[in-house]
Amino acid sequence: QQQVKQSPQSLIVQKGGIPIINCAYENTAFDYFPWYQQFPGKGPALLIAIRPDVSEKKEGRFTISFNKSAKQFSLHIMDSQPGDSATYFCAASKEAAGNKLTFGGGTRVLVKP
């Protein structure tokens, strides 16, 4: 049972473009939605996170948009750089399950110079 669905699986943009990654969840009990960035050979690292009572959050060039009624959230990478080339994972957790993260399938982003 895939509780968090992520799309697309891969994305190629030119430098300066805005990659957009979308996630949809099923369980309305989820109350925390982080995004993780993973480089080859490294572990995932927290990029930005949002709670469902907020519709948008920005940290630097990264923005999360959250639509509670549609049970969807997305990551936008503004002014993307080649160094942003990585795999991005959305995730969700709920208080009743402790801090267990349910991850989406991941999106491999390539930013061309």
Next chain:
Amino acid sequence: DSGVTQTPKHLITATGQRVTLRCSPRSGDLSVYWYQQSLDQGLQFLIQYYNGEERAKGNILERFSAQQFPDLHSELNLSSLELGDSALYFCASSVGSSSGNTIYFGEGSWLTVV
């Protein structure tokens, strides 16, 4: 560097064997998690410990077991290994155990079963 240390980084073992993966959490973190990452299953939660006690269990096989010791380091034991157990195993840690606590991942232990 997340501060989470995992050993070994790579290991190759034969089917039917048993291995132990070790994890030292970030200083001050009481919660430890184990995740498995594979191409077909993605990132899957296995188990969580908080201050020595099991806190949550995910898709962990009965052949797998884990524990967290009084010094807060953790070990994941994988036994009767099968080819399909080949994956990247991540340990992660956080200060608390409730939803929203930032989880920091180690660099993983690559397990290849031949």
